[in-house]
Amino acid sequence: MFMPPSAVGWRMEWLPPSWCPKVVVIDIDGTITDGKKHLSMQAVESIRRLEDAGVPVVLATGNVRPITYGLWRFLGLSAPMCCENGGVLWHPSWKEPMLRATASEAKEAAQWLATQLEGVDPDGIATNRWRESEWCLYPDDPLESIVDAMNRSAWSHLSVVRTGFAIHLMEPHLSKGEGLRVLFDRMGWSVDDALCVGDAPNDLPMFELLHWSVAVGGAFEVVAQAANVRSPHPHGATFPPLVNAILARRAEALN
Ligand SMILES: [Mg+2]
Numbered sequence: 001m002f003m004p005p006s007a008v009g010w011r012m013e014w015l016p017p018s019w020c021p022k023v024v025v026i027d028i029d030g031t032i033t034d035g036k037k038h039l040s041m042q043a044v045e046s047i048r049r050l051e052d053a054g055v056p057v058v059l060a061t062g063n064v065r066p067i068t069y070g071l072w073r074f075l076g077l078s079a080p081m082c083c084e085n086g087g088v089l090w091h092p093s094w095k096e097p098m099l100r101a102t103a104s105e106a107k108e109a110a111q112w113l114a115t116q117l118e119g120v121d122p123d124g125i126a127t128n129r130w131r132e133s134e135w136c137l138y139p140d141d142p143l144e145s146i147v148d149a150m151n152r153s154a155w156s157h158l159s160v161v162r163t164g165f166a167i168h169l170m171e172p173h174l175s176k177g178e179g180l181r182v183l184f185d186r187m188g189w190s191v192d193d194a195l196c197v198g199d200a201p202n203d204l205p206m207f208e209l210l211h212w213s214v215a216v217g218g219a220f221e222v223v224a225q226a227a228n229v230r231s232p233h234p235h236g237a238t239f240p241p242l243v244n245a246i247l248a249r250r251a252e253a254l255n
Contacts, residue, residue, distance in 0.1 A: 014229055014245035016212060020253050021195035021246060023079070024050055025180060025206060028061040028071065030164045030199035031216050032236045037165075039071075040236020046243040047075055053247055058082060058183070060176045062163055062202050064130040065090055065097060080187065085161070085168060085202050086179020087133025089186075098186075099132055100179065106135035106169040109155035116149050117142060125166050134174060136166035143167060163200040164220075177205025195246070197238065199223060214242060 015021075026032060032043035047057050056079035059068050065083045069092065072081055080091035090097040107122075114122035125136045137146065139162065146167060147160050161168045184191055194210040196203070199219040207213035207226050215227035217234040224230045231238035 012232070012241065012245075014214070014242050015195075015249055016228070019212070020249040021055065021212065022193035023056050023058060023184075023189055023195075024246070025058040025060045025082075025194055025196040025210060027176075027196075027198040027200070027203050028059055028063055028068070030218065030235065031197055031203075032239070034235045035164070035218070040239070043236030043239040044075060046239035047077075049243055049247065051075075051077060053250060055246065055250070058180070060086075060180060060196070060198075060203075060206055062136075062166065062168060064088075064127045065132065066130050067127065080183055082176060082179045082183050084131060084133045085170060085174050086176050086182075086205075087170065087174045089179055089183050097132070098182065100182070101133040101171040101174055103131050103133055103135050105155060105171070106158060109150065109153065109158055109169050110135050110137060112153060112155070113137070113146060113149055117145050120146070134168055134170035136168050139164060139166050141167055161202050163202050168202065175205035176202060177209040180206055180209055197242070198227075199235070214238065 033039050050057050057077050058079045059072060060082040061068055062085045065088050068081045068083045082089055087101045088097050088099055110124055111122045114120045120141050125138060128136055143162055150156060150160055157172060159170050159172045191209050192211045195212045196206045196210045197214045199216050201220060203223060204226055213227045214229045214231055215224040216238045217231050
């Protein structure tokens with residue numbers, strides 16, 4: 001039986017030596033929510049402790065701006081948010097969101113796919129009604145057939161990225177990494193000061209960009225392997241010990 005390191009008395013090393021994040025970037029779906037999309041109260045409390053300690057928390061998600069904004073507001077966050085896998089960057093104090101693509105080509109591609117592949121619903125997932133930069137099909141739609149069809153279509157330049165919750169059709173320059181690069185530049189932050197937490201392949205570009213990455217328990221295996229730290233705790237249960245480690249390191253650094 002697998003025993004998490006903490007259960008067998010090992011000291012879990014959440015952070016590299018002599019380093020403390022000044023910004024924490026977190027994915028939403030599958031990271032602070034579980035497979036049923038239920039929000040982890042442990043994660044909520046931990047995220048508030050970071051903000052209370054002066055560590056801004058950036059939500060970096062494939063989800064849409066209205067949903068991300070609601071969570072941002074109710075969590076009590078201060079930092080800008082990175083929505084739709086980097087396609088939409090926004091802070092409520094900004095006059096306009098930064099839209100880095102339009103959803104029109106991805107939507108056309110979805111309509112064409114529905115004519116080619118049985119069972120593909122071009123309307124896709126419910127949050128498409130608010131999408132501003134990409135389009136999402138259902139996660140159980142046939143990924144391999146979609147990729148094959150897209151490769152021989154007029155939309156072969158679009159990326160097809162699967163998360164646990166959707167298949168994203170998006171312009172190839174869109175990724176959480178590219179979106180966060182723009183967001184960090186705008187804020188004057190260094191990527192060397194940032195830690196991120198995620199669970200799915202759309203988190204890999206932010207793992208590449210930012211200094212330190214944590215995969216929650218329950219992450220896709222490819223994501224757990226790419227992370228600097230693999231959490232022994234599922235989803236949101238990762239956050240209490242991770243945030244304890246960050247705040248302890250921060251207290252050391254301040255003393
Ligand atoms: Mg996720």
